[in-house]
Amino acid sequence: MADPARQVQEWLERYDSPSACVAHLLCDRHPADATAVTEVDADLSARDLTYGELAERSSAVAGGLAELGVRPGDRVATLMDGGIDLAVTALAVWRLGAVHVPLFTAFAPSAIALRLRDSGARAVVCGDDQRPKLDPGSDLPADSAPAVVTTGAAPLRPGDRTLADLERARPAPAAATGGAAPFLRLYASGTAGPPRAVEVPVRALAALHVYHHYGLDVRDDDVFWNAADPGWFYGVYHGLVSPLLAGHRSLHLRAGFDPELTLDVLATYEVTNFAATPTVYRALRSVLKTLPPEVVVRRLASSGEPLHADVVRWAEDVFGVPVHDHYGQSELGMCAGNHSHDEVAVPLKPGSMGTALPGWTVTVLEPVDDVEAAPGVFGRVAVDTAASPAMWFAGYQGSPLATARRFSPDHRWYLTGDTGTRDAAGRLYFSSRDDDVILTGGYRITPFDVESALLQHPDVEETAAYGVPDDVVGEVVAADVVLREGVRGSDELAEALRELVRARIASHAGPGRINFVAQLPRTASGKIQRFRLRGPRQRA
Incomplete structure (x- = not known):
């Protein structure tokens, strides 16, 4: 295997070629008799597809x-x-x-x-x-x-x-x-306006391969299972695309999440490399007393929201290996993490998002100026596009203003929208989302979507949605609601509002907490002061 920098360059040359063909790269070049997908049902029966x-x-x-x-x-x-x-x-x-x-x-x-x-x-x-x-x-x-x-x-x-x-x-x-043509179109959430379209070019396969190999350390003899939903970036990038790209077999469970079923799949199919959101690990911790002897995981990975240090330590005690936290976005794929591959691994420090993956340079900028912050100084997590050959995102389709907010004026820095710090060794530490996206159970929910749904109820005058910390799902969706004159809040009305959001967006977006308030906190210019909403965000 080439050194990481050379390997990244080789993948870029292959996937950014004018003759690049996704069907060939993800399927036709692999041995015809090798298993591509194992589909597992809730009763643990399975079917293979070569x-x-x-x-x-x-x-x-x-x-x-x-x-x-x-x-x-x-x-x-x-x-x-x-x-x-x-x-x-x-x-x-x-x-x-x-x-x-x-x-x-x-x-x-x-x-x-x-x-x-x-x-x-x-x-x-x-x-x-x-x-x-x-x-x-x-x-x-x-x-x-x-x-x-x-x-x-x-x-x-x-x-x-x-x-x-x-x-x-x-x-x-x-x-x-060819490498410049799009092959995926995803939608990234944000607080201002509707979801933004992200078109993923074929050359981004290099970035996906980097994470599959160096971040997850999936090997030819692994039984790999990424439990993330394929409707979200982590599930489609690294539950579907990157295993096929590498010619590996991956498990696809056709059942809703259940911690007991998850343990059964891990044991029955002797999964050796497992990736999931922190919510999955927290749920496993709540039910797992003794590890079944059939569970033989070699690597555990997590992404989608901050992973608390206590979960890392619990996994190491129970599974014998820690959970490696990783960091990424729809616009990037995975760009940083606690890498599992021995060639790039650094000592694990619970609570850290890790360091940049090969092909990426990820750092922290000062809160206002586009210059790197000193170690330990709070600032904005950013990607140095000039020093990141794996970088592929150039902007949102049809959203020039949203694109402009994501990059520094000279386009050198991609601004992730996250804040945090880095230490002298280059390890990154997450602090908060600076665009207030709510992360619940590994899913990203925009306050804009929740508020838009709530405002369709005839009794709602105005509202503001936000996330509050939760030990199980990371954050619970909450909403402060101002009712129209003469309308009184009640448990029945709160439940009707939850059902409205569930029906208009998704079941996991229904506010777990609804507070009826007389008014929303605003600045002198009329903007909502989200930091003053009930139940302030306190991410570790």
Whole structure:
């Protein structure tokens, strides 16, 4: 293996080539008889998909998508759980040189419709249980709805197709798009305005490979399982894409999260390399008394929200290995962490996000000036784009103002929106989000979305949403609500407001706490002073 800097350069040369083809890189070049995906059900039964089967099935589905009018550069969304169907569909999209738009299955119809409209998706492939969310309505008029493909045995609506229908088409050849072409389109959350579109170019595969190899240390003989949902960046980048890129087998559990089931999967399939959000580890800690002897994990990784030192120490006591915390965003992938690979590992310090990965330079800038802060001085976490060959993000699609806020005027620094410190050894320490995104259970929720939903209730005059610390999920969504004149707050009204948010956004976005207040704290210019809201944020 080449030294890390040389290895990063080799990957960049391969994935940023004009002849780069995603289907070849993630599937066709690997041994046909090697297992690509193991799909595990809640009863622990499983099915394997080899790379040869993935190539054959995705080629046929690509032909079917082409018959629906999908062309290179078009967007195709998925609204489905992880597993074989997702892998086949994603590879089919990439085989056509099209762009995959993963959608989170817990999203409500309005959130799904927003992303379908913004992406201009030509088609959406969904699980049968998700089909009702795509029915025409005020959020998604019938005349602008994409073609719908379902995963079950028969179409559920007139005009629908099934994956089985698409697989009867003439196989499509793999398209070479080159390193600059997008292959994924994700949506990043922020407090100001709707979610922002992030298009991921093929050359970003180098950054994903860096984390898979150096950050996670996934080896050829590992049984790898990333438990993150494939509708979010950590799950799609490193539960779907990077294992396929490296030619590794990965597990996909088709069941909702349950700590007991998680332990059963770890034991039954002898998982050796496991990645999940801190919420998963906290839930495991609440139920795990004695580690089953069948659990043989070699590496544990975490991402999605700050990982407290007590969880790191607990894991080391119980599993015999600590949880390695990692740091990243939709706009970057993973750029820093407590690396697991021996070639780049540094002594683990619980509470630290670790150091920059190979190919990245991550530091802390002073609070106002775009110069590096001294060790121990609080400031803004930033990426030095000039010294980060793995950096691929150039801006949000259709959002020049949001893009401008993410970069320094000279474009040298990418500003993550996080604050923290670094020590003399270059270790990073997270302090807070400077854009107030709420991190709950590994999911990012924008106050803007929650507030927009609450304001649709006729009794709500104004509102402000924020996060409050929680030992299990990291943060709980809370909202201060000012009611219209003459309306009194009640438990019944609070529950109605929660249900409204759940219906408009997602189940995990419903405020766990609703406070009825007379007014919101504001500055002289009328801006809400979020730091004065009830239940101030106190992240460690």
